[in-house]
Amino acid sequence: MDPVIIAGAGPVGLTLALALARQEVPTVVLDEGPGKDEPRLARTVVLREDTTALLERLTGVPLTEVGVRWAGWRSMRRKQVMRAISFGESDPAPLHLAQHTLTGVLRSALEAEPRARIAVDSRLDGLEQEPGGVTAHTRGPKGTWWRGSYLVGCDGPRSTVRKIQDIRFPGRTAVERHAVAALRTELPWPGEALLQRMPPWRTSGPSAGEITGRPLPEGVWRLDWLLPPGKDLVTPELLVNRVRETLAGWAGGTTPPYELLDTGVHTVHHRLARRWRAGRVFLAGDAAHLLGAVGTQGLDEGLRDADNLAWKLALAWHHGPHETLLDSYQAERRAVVASRLRTADQVLPLLRGGAGLRAYVPGTARGHDALLTEGHLGRGPLGEPGKYTGSPLAPRHLEAEVPVDTPPGAPVTDVRVTAEDGSFVQLRDRLGRGALLVVLIAPGTGVWERRHWVSAGIMPRLVAAVSALPHTAELLVAEEYPGAAAHTVLLVRPDGHLVTALGGVRPADLYAAAEAVVGGAAKSDDPAGPATP
Numbered sequence: 001m002d003p004v005i006i007a008g009a010g011p012v013g014l015t016l017a018l019a020l021a022r023q024e025v026p027t028v029v030l031d032e033g034p035g036k037d038e039p040r041l042a043r044t045v046v047l048r049e050d051t052t053a054l055l056e057r058l059t060g061v062p063l064t065e066v067g068v069r070w071a072g073w074r075s076m077r078r079k080q081v082m083r084a085i086s087f088g089e090s091d092p093a094p095l096h097l098a099q100h101t102l103t104g105v106l107r108s109a110l111e112a113e114p115r116a117r118i119a120v121d122s123r124l125d126g127l128e129q130e131p132g133g134v135t136a137h138t139r140g141p142k143g144t145w146w147r148g149s150y151l152v153g154c155d156g157p158r159s160t161v162r163k164i165q166d167i168r169f170p171g172r173t174a175v176e177r178h179a180v181a182a183l184r185t186e187l188p189w190p191g192e193a194l195l196q197r198m199p200p201w202r203t204s205g206p207s208a209g210e211i212t213g214r215p216l217p218e219g220v221w222r223l224d225w226l227l228p229p230g231k232d233l234v235t236p237e238l239l240v241n242r243v244r245e246t247l248a249g250w251a252g253g254t255t256p257p258y259e260l261l262d263t264g265v266h267t268v269h270h271r272l273a274r275r276w277r278a279g280r281v282f283l284a285g286d287a288a289h290l291l292g293a294v295g296t297q298g299l300d301e302g303l304r305d306a307d308n309l310a311w312k313l314a315l316a317w318h319h320g321p322h323e324t325l326l327d328s329y330q331a332e333r334r335a336v337v338a339s340r341l342r343t344a345d346q347v348l349p350l351l352r353g354g355a356g357l358r359a360y361v362p363g364t365a366r367g368h369d370a371l372l373t374e375g376h377l378g379r380g381p382l383g384e385p386g387k388y389t390g391s392p393l394a395p396r397h398l399e400a401e402v403p404v405d406t407p408p409g410a411p412v413t414d415v416r417v418t419a420e421d422g423s424f425v426q427l428r429d430r431l432g433r434g435a436l437l438v439v440l441i442a443p444g445t446g447v448w449e450r451r452h453w454v455s456a457g458i459m460p461r462l463v464a465a466v467s468a469l470p471h472t473a474e475l476l477v478a479e480e481y482p483g484a485a486a487h488t489v490l491l492v493r494p495d496g497h498l499v500t501a502l503g504g505v506r507p508a509d510l511y512a513a514a515e516a517v518v519g520g521a522a523k524s525d526d527p528a529g530p531a532t533p
Helices: 011-022 049-059 097-112 161-164 236-251 298-319 325-350 364-377 459-465 507-517
Strands: 004-007 028-029 043-048 072-077 080-087 096-097 114-120 124-130 133-139 144-149 149-153 170-182 192-197 210-215 219-227 259-272 281-282 416-418 424-426 434-440 473-476 486-492 497-503
Touching: 004 011, 004 133, 004 144, 011 049, 011 097, 011 298, 028 144, 043 049, 043 097, 043 298, 049 097, 049 298, 072 364, 080 364, 097 114, 124 161, 124 416, 133 149, 133 236, 133 459, 144 424, 149 161, 149 298, 161 281, 161 364, 170 325, 170 459, 219 236, 259 325, 298 325, 325 364, 325 497, 434 459, 434 507, 459 507, 486 507, 497 507
Parallel strands: 004 028, 004 149, 028 114, 072 192, 149 281, 434 473
Antiparallel strands: 043 096, 072 080, 124 133, 133 144, 170 219, 170 259, 192 210, 210 219, 416 424, 416 473, 434 486, 486 497
16 A cells, blocks of 8 residues: 655654554655754744653653753742742653754654655645545655655645645734744753743833743753734844843843854744645644644644544554544544634733733732743643544443543543553553553552463453454553542553543443444445545
8 A cells, every 4th residue: 555645844744654654654754855954943842741752652762862851930920920830750841842853853763664754855746636545746856756545734834735725724823923042041040941921121112021931951041032013023133132131130130141042033823724634635733723822832732633643544544444533633633723722812812911901800910820831831721632522433322431530532641551461561651553552440460460360350351352342452451540440441542542431341332432433344435535524
């Protein structure tokens, strides 16, 4: 069968290619560039715990070796500390690194994959699809025709794939603008990220509002200044003045030594593609959505797109068309991103609308701080991983379903489990292999060797039920799971979202849930299907 074609060699496209390669699906990544990103320290990414774990699992590289986990978070209004958070094992910090560094890690991992190919200097300029596959044309020194089973457009905000498919991309332009500087210096809060609102050294004017500082490796900091609405030119002199006055304000009056390494202007747009699937063509990442106001991170959502789509494409590639399964990519991911955009659009007028509301509502300043903290730290409606509530893959009418602390459709909690070979691993380490995960909650099993309990009690019945499922599944055992009673059985998707929790071994319900989550029985009709409305 033909490979999956991925247009775009940014973090989302490379992640999708790696995720497909791990599930034995060949890919061709069309890279319009020369194969190496320009180093830009003013262009960075902030990753949450789930997306960091995804990338580390795919690349095998601990990203803390190339990035920085913040020691804490500090938010201030004028001179007052509004919130101070220290991160730890139970509250992991976001990870901050340069985007070109992340792309380099992903490229290195993909180049070691025999099923993946990166075609450099290959800019997509044509695309056709028919019932049996897709054909793409690239121009450039290595321009040629490419044949694929599916094509995924990960080619950014100006996506050629989206334009060829005539998919509208409505939304709002320039909802925020930030001046950005990367510099090497020492700040009073080593390793801590900070948000300074209404700094006392800028007492008036629309640009007085907000500065963000985030540490990078080797003593480098990225500083962002929220700019007033409009298209005023950000000159080098303006940026240097901002750097000097900000560092002096934080240092108590005298500008400390610093080395300016890179500058830029970051403009945030809010847009959402009308469709994410057109037959055998899909959109992901910035080609499908743009967001990033109030500290939220668009790359996080792009990586979650890749994680969601990879196992569905892999199943269709290996076992034939599952139209409900492929359609669910848009249904699940677009709903999550649309909700995120709605939330950001609702809070922006409150946060950026001046002091009028604050004058009448006690505690509003702290409420604003809480909203900004959620955005920057990936929490709450602005930042936490989405729940696929109402997914077309959700099973219906399971008699044995029981509640646990994780609702169906939400990401599971990472707990220690015993694998089929008797080894102890984290649940998150078993994701992304294309298999469903069946997790039995069995207190006390961790203190005994697997051979002592694998054939005892309910285990033989559960083993038989798992082997009879309509899709490959791996059986794991955990001593505990938040909110789960003994002998609860969890069914988990390959991307780590909970399908259901059952009270005991219920073969019929387990089978029905597994069949629903893979889109029902495969059909042998037109694999492309109609374009999703």
